[in-house]
Amino acid sequence: MADQAAPQTALLAGVPGRSRAWMIWLAATAALALVAPHLLASGFGISLLNRMAIAIVFALSFNMLLGQGGMLDFGHAVFFGLGGFATMHLLKLADAGIFLPVPLLPLAGALGGLVSAVPAGWVATRREGTSFAMVTLGIAELAVAFVVMLPQWFGGEEGVSGDRSAEPALFGFDFGAALQIYYVIAAWALLAAVLMWAITRTPLGRLTNAVRDNPLRVDFLGYDPARIRFLCFALAGLFAGVAGGMQALNDEIVTVSNIGSAASGAVLLMTYIGGVGTFWGPVLGAIVVTLLQMALGTLTDAWQLYSGLLFVFMVLWAPGGLSGIILSHAPLLRAGLGHRLLARYLAVVPAALLTLAGLIGLAEMAYRLQAVRSGGAPGRLFGFAVMPTDPVAWVAPTLLLLGGLLALRSLAPRARAAWQEAHTLLARGTPR
Amino acid sequence: MTENTALALEDLHKSFGATAIIRGVSLDIRAGSCHAIIGPNGAGKSTLFHLITGRLKLDRGRIRLAGHDITGLSPHRVFRHGLARSFQVTSLFPRLSVFENLRVAAMWQARCGHAYWRSVAGYPGLHGRVLDMLENLHLTPRRNVPAAALAYAEQRTLEIGLALIGGAHTILLDEPTAGMSRAETERAVALLRRLAGGRTLVLIEHDLSVVFDLADTISVLAEGQVIASGSPQTVRGDAAVRAAYLGTAAEDLA
Ligand SMILES: Nc1ncnc2c1ncn2[C@@H]1O[C@H](COP(=O)(O)OP(=O)(O)OP(=O)(O)O)[C@@H](O)[C@H]1O
Ligand SMILES: [Mg+2]
Numbered sequence: 001m002a003d004q005a006a007p008q009t010a011l012l013a014g015v016p017g018r019s020r021a022w023m024i025w026l027a028a029t030a031a032l033a034l035v036a037p038h039l040l041a042s043g044f045g046i047s048l049l050n051r052m053a054i055a056i057v058f059a060l061s062f063n064m065l066l067g068q069g070g071m072l073d074f075g076h077a078v079f080f081g082l083g084g085f086a087t088m089h090l091l092k093l094a095d096a097g098i099f100l101p102v103p104l105l106p107l108a109g110a111l112g113g114l115v116s117a118v119p120a121g122w123v124a125t126r127r128e129g130t131s132f133a134m135v136t137l138g139i140a141e142l143a144v145a146f147v148v149m150l151p152q153w154f155g156g157e158e159g160v161s162g163d164r165s166a167e168p169a170l171f172g173f174d175f176g177a178a179l180q181i182y183y184v185i186a187a188w189a190l191l192a193a194v195l196m197w198a199i200t201r202t203p204l205g206r207l208t209n210a211v212r213d214n215p216l217r218v219d220f221l222g223y224d225p226a227r228i229r230f231l232c233f234a235l236a237g238l239f240a241g242v243a244g245g246m247q248a249l250n251d252e253i254v255t256v257s258n259i260g261s262a263a264s265g266a267v268l269l270m271t272y273i274g275g276v277g278t279f280w281g282p283v284l285g286a287i288v289v290t291l292l293q294m295a296l297g298t299l300t301d302a303w304q305l306y307s308g309l310l311f312v313f314m315v316l317w318a319p320g321g322l323s324g325i326i327l328s329h330a331p332l333l334r335a336g337l338g339h340r341l342l343a344r345y346l347a348v349v350p351a352a353l354l355t356l357a358g359l360i361g362l363a364e365m366a367y368r369l370q371a372v373r374s375g376g377a378p379g380r381l382f383g384f385a386v387m388p389t390d391p392v393a394w395v396a397p398t399l400l401l402l403g404g405l406l407a408l409r410s411l412a413p414r415a416r417a418a419w420q421e422a423h424t425l426l427a428r429g430t431p432r
Numbered sequence: 433m434t435e436n437t438a439l440a441l442e443d444l445h446k447s448f449g450a451t452a453i454i455r456g457v458s459l460d461i462r463a464g465s466c467h468a469i470i471g472p473n474g475a476g477k478s479t480l481f482h483l484i485t486g487r488l489k490l491d492r493g494r495i496r497l498a499g500h501d502i503t504g505l506s507p508h509r510v511f512r513h514g515l516a517r518s519f520q521v522t523s524l525f526p527r528l529s530v531f532e533n534l535r536v537a538a539m540w541q542a543r544c545g546h547a548y549w550r551s552v553a554g555y556p557g558l559h560g561r562v563l564d565m566l567e568n569l570h571l572t573p574r575r576n577v578p579a580a581a582l583a584y585a586e587q588r589t590l591e592i593g594l595a596l597i598g599g600a601h602t603i604l605l606d607e608p609t610a611g612m613s614r615a616e617t618e619r620a621v622a623l624l625r626r627l628a629g630g631r632t633l634v635l636i637e638h639d640l641s642v643v644f645d646l647a648d649t650i651s652v653l654a655e656g657q658v659i660a661s662g663s664p665q666t667v668r669g670d671a672a673v674r675a676a677y678l679g680t681a682a683e684d685l686a
């Protein structure tokens with residue numbers, strides 16, 4: 001039993017040893033960041049990369065709380081948004097002629113995030129678990145009310161906007177061009193990620209994990225768990241502020257929606273989908289969800305529904321997120337047990353595709369019914385004309401969905417059993 | 433209270449609602465001694481530890497640790513005055529490795545503070561201290577296993593290790609051998625004997641062979657009061673103790 005628990009529970013266990021691997025990772029990531037915009041040489045591609053970089057920093061800062069510290073912050077966008085406003089105000093000063101180097105402005109975001117997280121954390125971190133989550137929800141509501149109440153600072157409905165093109169140009173760069181701001185944003189993302197990773201290896205980082213696991217025991221080892229939560233919260237706010245600052249530079253506008261509950265929900269969603277059990281899980285989640293959002297956003301109005309479905313699916317069937325799935329398979333593949341899984345896994349694919357097709361069909365019909373009712377055209381789906389007003393047209397996707405679900409019901413448990421068998425073999429050390 | 437007192441309890445009282453659980457406990461625990469606290473189930477032994485370590489608030493009374501008044505301090509402050517404890521119900525960091533469990537427990541002593549700008553690997557002595565404790569606990573081969581995946585006796589051993597590694601001069605152990613087999617108990621006793629070295633141990637223990645093996649002073653707690661206290665011989669012969677222990681334990685005591 002203990003052996004079966006191991007793949008899940010060992011995720012955040014201290015792994016000394018692999019001490020220099022991080023340098024290789026860092027170099028590879030930096031190289032990738034350097035060439036990526038040239039591989040995707042399009043405005044859309046670069047804007048996608050910028051969004052990913054921002055989301056990565058935001059999700060990592062969120063996971064400092066959720067994954068590392070066991071704190072579910074329902075208002076994390078508050079620090080993101082306020083960091084964004086702080087950056088935007090400095091950008092406006094720069095526009096007004098005061099010399100402020102644009103690439104350094106996310107520092108103002110860091111300060112904005114930190115300054116807002118200190119009072120919020122002071123209140124919230126006195127509690128843990130559900131009470132903590134509830135307090136952060138209250139703080140988020142308060143922050144929105146505050147921002148709406150002070151239009152002279154936060155610009156009311158329209159928000160605050162500025163122009164990032166530096167005047168005069170700095171060493172020949174004015175940062176107006178997409179590629180130039182991409183490098184600024186990528187550099188910040190890399191720096192912030194490295195710093196957040198480094199923090200996990202400090203005394204505070206380890207104590208944060210300890211407080212997540214057992215705050216009571218920490219108290220009997222000389223540390224005040226509330227103080228550790230507070231410091232972690234303040235730092236997480238700081239990095240969320242950096243992400244907000246990056247976004248302010250990218251979008252050249254910050255509005256109240258950037259601090260609202262939808263933004264807080266989005267970061268929770270990506271972090272969870274990526275997996276809270278590892279440092280890099282949220283990076284994966286940020287990349288995948290941003291990709292889905294931007295790709296689906298151009299294809300369908302229903303992308304929120306799809307990311308919601310993905311989230312529910314992950315919570316129910318893969319609570320370790322994408323990184324959890326990877327981690328629970330990596331040792332099997334390394335031990336050469338992959339072939340035991342392949343057939344059973346492949347068998348699930350058609351059933352999953354059927355289910356998905358059914359779901360998409362129903363979702364798109366529903367969305368387009370709306371469009372037709374307000375006088376729009378229903379358009380096409382998978383090459384078929386969509387006729388949402390015709391009840392018969394609903395039959396096909398419904399059948400697909402039901403058939404897919406039925407098939408999944410018998411095939412998915414078999415895949416799962418294969419996975420479990422492989423782990424049992426691995427634990428016993430049986431070769432092949 | 434003399435110079436030589438590690439822990440002085442003065443007239444401690446605690447009630448839960450209307451039920452008085454600790455009813456005027458006074459004890460002087462000599463520095464460097466191994467002081468066992470025995471008594472029937474529900475006598476209030478664990479509650480007494482909770483009061484001393486700041487987990488529960490006293491209704492009345494005073495506690496001094498090596499001369500410092502620690503009455504009413506929160507657990508982490510009590511720890512900083514040099515008092516560590518283990519728990520009757522194992523209380524570890526389940527997702528952290530054995531190594532990391534011990535390292536967290538040794539951080540305060542290594543003056544790590546709340547540093548977030550310095551690698552935890554860079555603290556002089558911390559790493560070596562953890563490795564030594566792993567050796568002493570015979571947990572070196574299990575150092576990278578999450579605490580949740582340890583066998584029961586290993587978890588109990590780690591529980592003791594967490595109390596011992598922090599450099600406290602006074603250590604409270606709440607039934608350290610509970611649930612261990614004969615052989616495991618003997619190993620734990622040897623471990624305590626080896627690592628106690630000059631420190632004050634206060635031990636709650638039901639296993640009387642462990643008590644007579646380790647303790648130089650025994651206090652008997654029954655219904656929230658100390659009914660006898662003294663050397664093992666004195667306590668063994670005490671009539672009140674025999675009365676409190678009527679039943680199976682009485683034979684062990686004889
Ligand atoms: N938080 C609490 N609220 C109410 N009653 C409590 C609480 N904690 C302990 N008690 C009661 O106080 C009494 C003493 O409990 P305690 O755990 O101190 O006993 P103990 O001597 O350690 O017993 P054991 O040998 O079984 O561990 C018990 O009757 C218990 O039910
Ligand atoms: Mg007890």
